[in-house]
Amino acid sequence: MTVLTVLPAAGCGSSNPLGGGSTSADLKSMVVGSADFPESKIVAEIYAQALEANGFTVVRQFGIGSRETYIPALRDHSIDLIPEYTGNLLQYFNPKSTASKPADVELALYRSLPGDLAMLNPAPANDTDTVTVTSATAERWSLTTIADLAPHAWEMKFGAPSEFLNREQGLPGLKAKYGLDIKPDNFVAISDGGGPATVKALANGTVTAANIFSTSPAIPQNDFVVLEDPKNNFLPGNVVPLVNSQKMSEDLKKVLDAVSARLTTKGLTELNAAVSGNEGVDPDAAARQWIRENSFDTPIGK
Numbered sequence: 001m002t003v004l005t006v007l008p009a010a011g012c013g014s015s016n017p018l019g020g021g022s023t024s025a026d027l028k029s030m031v032v033g034s035a036d037f038p039e040s041k042i043v044a045e046i047y048a049q050a051l052e053a054n055g056f057t058v059v060r061q062f063g064i065g066s067r068e069t070y071i072p073a074l075r076d077h078s079i080d081l082i083p084e085y086t087g088n089l090l091q092y093f094n095p096k097s098t099a100s101k102p103a104d105v106e107l108a109l110y111r112s113l114p115g116d117l118a119m120l121n122p123a124p125a126n127d128t129d130t131v132t133v134t135s136a137t138a139e140r141w142s143l144t145t146i147a148d149l150a151p152h153a154w155e156m157k158f159g160a161p162s163e164f165l166n167r168e169q170g171l172p173g174l175k176a177k178y179g180l181d182i183k184p185d186n187f188v189a190i191s192d193g194g195g196p197a198t199v200k201a202l203a204n205g206t207v208t209a210a211n212i213f214s215t216s217p218a219i220p221q222n223d224f225v226v227l228e229d230p231k232n233n234f235l236p237g238n239v240v241p242l243v244n245s246q247k248m249s250e251d252l253k254k255v256l257d258a259v260s261a262r263l264t265t266k267g268l269t270e271l272n273a274a275v276s277g278n279e280g281v282d283p284d285a286a287a288r289q290w291i292r293e294n295s296f297d298t299p300i301g302k
Contacts, residue, residue: 087235159207217273
């Protein structure tokens with residue numbers, strides 16, 4: 001299978017580097033896109049392979065770029081389908097939304113989508129911000145939720161990207177919802193978005209708690225503990241198929257709703273682990289293994 005990587009063209013005057021397209025009248029023909037990070041490519045491959053097993057003809061356009069690039073591509077028919085995340089997508093289309101619980105976010109997103117875009121059922125898989133600690137810290141301080149960390153704010157260091165200092169769901173939200181008051185002197189700015197530098201800082205004790213995404217394979221690999229967020233400071237990031245409305249069909253919904261129902265946070269974390277590091281496999285191989293294990297390599301219902 002050929003995977004096409006499409007990157008934003010330098011100096012391009014259009015918001016869509018793919019240049020626009022025309023929709024096919026064949027509802028069983030789909031152009032599946034992805035953003036330019038491994039998890040998006042894995043999920044896009046899962047969609048593509050499940051659709052192919054159910055009689056769809058699939059073209060891949062992977063690595064398109066950021067949301068500001070691939071949403072226009074979806075709307076002008078350069079692609080037909082792409083994996084998205086409920087909370088971030090809601091913020092993109094309705095930044096003033098106050099929804100925070102998963103069901104409320106899903107409903108608000110459904111109401112906020114423009115008419116030419118449609119969403120299918122979100123998966124249980126939730127890729128969202130977390131406050132994460134080592135298992136030793138969790139045991140020493142009897143930590144279960146973010147609120148349990150509040151009494152220790154004065155003696156701890158918190159690692160996160162610099163924008164976490166001021167954004168609503170960052171330190172201000174943690175203080176307002178949980179009383180976790182991290183002073184500027186106890187904040188350590190780490191610019192890799194919860195990546196290797198953040199993981200290393202948490203593992204070696206440079207920071208006591210860190211902002212790491214919930215599907216990071218570093219969490220199980222290092223026996224880290226994700227503190228519960230019962231007040232939904234962080235918006236849920238449930239994986240959801242986003243499709244151009246003109247390519248919506250009952251067959252598409254049947255396949256992708258079945259796929260989404262099986263895609264869990266643990267499963268997505270394992271898929272990310274499979275493609276990471278020097279020993280990692282390609283996203284299409286990781287997706288193929290998941291497809292086989294979940295019996296989506298044959299037509300649904302047969």
